[in-house]
Amino acid sequence: MTPIQLAEALDLKIISRGDGDERTADGVFCCDLLSIVMGKAKAGAVWITVMCNINTIAVAVLADVSCVIISEGYAVDEDMVKKAEEQGVCLLQSSLPTFELGLAIHNLLQL
Amino acid sequence: MNDALHLHYFVDGDDFTRAGEASANVKKTLRQIGVSPDAIRRVAIVLYEGEINMVIHANGGVIDVDIAPDQITMVLKDTGKGIADIELAMKEGYSTAPEEVRSLGFGAGMGLSNMKKYSDEMKIESTVNVGTTVTMKVNLS
Ligand SMILES: Nc1ncnc2c1ncn2[C@@H]1O[C@H](COP(=O)(O)OP(=O)(O)OP(=O)(O)O)[C@@H](O)[C@H]1O
Ligand SMILES: [Mg+2]
Numbered sequence: 001m002t003p004i005q006l007a008e009a010l011d012l013k014i015i016s017r018g019d020g021d022e023r024t025a026d027g028v029f030c031c032d033l034l035s036i037v038m039g040k041a042k043a044g045a046v047w048i049t050v051m052c053n054i055n056t057i058a059v060a061v062l063a064d065v066s067c068v069i070i071s072e073g074y075a076v077d078e079d080m081v082k083k084a085e086e087q088g089v090c091l092l093q094s095s096l097p098t099f100e101l102g103l104a105i106h107n108l109l110q111l
Numbered sequence: 112m113n114d115a116l117h118l119h120y121f122v123d124g125d126d127f128t129r130a131g132e133a134s135a136n137v138k139k140t141l142r143q144i145g146v147s148p149d150a151i152r153r154v155a156i157v158l159y160e161g162e163i164n165m166v167i168h169a170n171g172g173v174i175d176v177d178i179a180p181d182q183i184t185m186v187l188k189d190t191g192k193g194i195a196d197i198e199l200a201m202k203e204g205y206s207t208a209p210e211e212v213r214s215l216g217f218g219a220g221m222g223l224s225n226m227k228k229y230s231d232e233m234k235i236e237s238t239v240n241v242g243t244t245v246t247m248k249v250n251l252s
Binding site (some may be wrong): 033043053056062 | 128134215216218219220228
């Protein structure tokens with residue numbers, strides 16, 4: 001399933017499409033500390049976080065995750081959206097708490 | 112990919128929202144010359160961690176990257192406060208990152224361990240109040 005299909009299935013807000021139509025979401029990783037994401041997230045994972053700044057996008061590119069979902073309805077600022085668009089990162093947003101979102105994705109992807 | 116390629120970057124100590132430019136640039140160069148995605152991912156991550164450390168802990172510095180056919184060598188040099196106990200600094204979870212950068216998601220105390228994990232060789236030389244030089248190598252075969 002692509003990140004965009006996942007967004008449609010779970011009614012997530014699409015903030016930046018990026019390469020979300022081309023990637024395959026094949027795992028879930030939840031964490032707000034950037035170095036832990038770089039150390040442990042697998043390429044292709046869906047990364048769920050409340051950390052909203054341009055470093056989040058830089059780390060998403062480095063870790064090569066398939067998309068970033070901002071949970072808990074945290075606000076995404078203009079700089080972050082711009083950076084996501086520039087870098088072709090699929091950026092999604094949801095008002096759901098991180099765990100509920102992760103569980104829903106886990107079930108949807110039948111992991 | 113015949114001749115060795117040298118890249119040099121100046122890392123600004125004030126602006127960690129811009130840190131990552133050296134890493135992004137090296138990544139682009141490696142992609143153009145056809146380096147494997149796995150090696151590119153490792154180089155980009157260790158460089159980013161090193162770059163961020165220079166900005167947060169050492170007020171900036173310089174980065175030199177040597178791209179040879181079989182190996183990438185990265186040297187990150189700063190004249191910051193230095194690391195008194197390198198073994199302690201290497202421990203997962205150890206961090207002296209200030210509160211304002213923690214609120215941006217830094218300060219897990221995982222950067223140096225990521226650099227060690229994703230590079231094939233890493234050496235840290237540091238003198239308190241003089242500076243720190245981190246040398247990392249990633250093999251390409
Ligand atoms: N270039 C440097 N100059 C001075 N001190 C450094 C330098 N790099 C690392 N350190 C010290 O080593 C500690 C551990 O570094 P490490 O990169 O592992 O974690 P961090 O930067 O604190 O957090 P994280 O990288 O997980 O966001 C730092 O908190 C700092 O005290
Ligand atoms: Mg660090």
